[in-house]
Amino acid sequence: MPPRPSVSSHSKLAVPGSVAPAKLGRPLPQKFFARSVHEVAPELIGATMLVNGVGGVIVEVEAYHQTEPAAHSYRGPTPRTMVMFGPPGFAYVYRSYGIHWCINFVCEKEGSAAAVLIRALQPTHGLAAMRRRRGLEDERALCSGPGKLASALAITNAQNGLALTAPPFAIHGRTSTPEIATGVRIGITKAAELPWRYGLKGSRFVSKPFTNGAA
DNA sequence: CTCTTGATCTTCT
DNA sequence: GAAGATCAAGAGC
Numbered sequence: 001m002p003p004r005p006s007v008s009s010h011s012k013l014a015v016p017g018s019v020a021p022a023k024l025g026r027p028l029p030q031k032f033f034a035r036s037v038h039e040v041a042p043e044l045i046g047a048t049m050l051v052n053g054v055g056g057v058i059v060e061v062e063a064y065h066q067t068e069p070a071a072h073s074y075r076g077p078t079p080r081t082m083v084m085f086g087p088p089g090f091a092y093v094y095r096s097y098g099i100h101w102c103i104n105f106v107c108e109k110e111g112s113a114a115a116v117l118i119r120a121l122q123p124t125h126g127l128a129a130m131r132r133r134r135g136l137e138d139e140r141a142l143c144s145g146p147g148k149l150a151s152a153l154a155i156t157n158a159q160n161g162l163a164l165t166a167p168p169f170a171i172h173g174r175t176s177t178p179e180i181a182t183g184v185r186i187g188i189t190k191a192a193e194l195p196w197r198y199g200l201k202g203s204r205f206v207s208k209p210f211t212n213g214a215a
Numbered sequence: 216c217t218c219t220t221g222a223t224c225t226t227c228t
Numbered sequence: 229g230a231a232g233a234t235c236a237a238g239a240g241c
Contacts, residue, residue, distance in 0.1 A: 062233070070233070072226095080225060097234050098223035104233090117233055147234050187233055207234095 024048055025173030030089035030165055032173070037063045037107040037114035042182075042198045044105070044116060046174030051153040053170075054126030056143060058118060059200040060207060062185045064104070066113035069190040073113030083161045084113045091169065093150070093160040100147030103155050105164055105171075119146045119186070119197075122205040129154075145207040181210040 028047065033040055041063040049055045064071040066084075072094065073084045083092040084106055092104040092115050104115035121143035123130055130142045130152035143149035150156075164171050179201035184192060186208055199206050 064233070072233075075227080078226070094233085095224050097232065098225080100234050102233065119233085145234070151235095185233070189232085 023175050025175045027165065028171045028173050030087075030163075033088035033105060033107050033164070034109060035107065037065055037112075037116060038196070040105070040107045041116045041196070042180050043174075044118075045180055045198055045200050046176070046178045048124065048170075048172040048174075049118065049121060049153075050125055050170040050172075051155060051159070052168045054129050054153055056121035056124040057200075058120075059122050059203040059205045060118075060120035061198050062117045062119055063196040063198075064115050064117060068194065070185065070188045070192070070194075071113070071115075073115075077113075081113070084115050086110055086161075088112075089164050091159050091162050091164055093155060093157055095157070096147055101150040101156050102146040103150055103159070117146060118149065120144050120199075120203075120206050121149050121152075122200075122203060123152070140205055144205055148207075183210045
């Protein structure tokens, strides 16, 4: 059988739209999260998020704040949203549509009830574990949505309320400043006009394209 | 490619 | 009873 010259080598190349495997920045301290959610959210783009060593580069997030009706915290604390009302630098994990888990990073200060929803990663660490948990091979489908990445990283309510600055979490800051795409948030009907979605411009690992040309 | 639907937990009406 | 910070599978074009 003649070899297949070009196709097999192409399959080893990085997926187009991926960033170069950058050096990990410093672990983000609690202080990083103790600022306006609108400062923290775009600065998380390009950071690396690992849970028990499995994860990747954050390429899409959304900001939520108690003062705005799309936020779970809008109507005050409940058993589910209690963590959002606590101090910054902790994980708020909630059940979505009764089936999926989604993870937020709590920001600002106790009582602010502001958080950043992590919506998509470019997988870089523990690909085999992610593929096993997701039952998929396609790298671009592993973490391209909040429910998907929680599944790939084995995030459940067991992580709700845990500090982001200690195991099993490892959140490393970025080492350079990427171009950021912005847009309206996905899948909400209230306060749908607010442009509080942030992405890595040109990334093909986001859950949905950004309409302002960012893919 | 787009559109529709089922899965079924937490909260609100 | 209904809606929701979702996803995957199936139908149709």
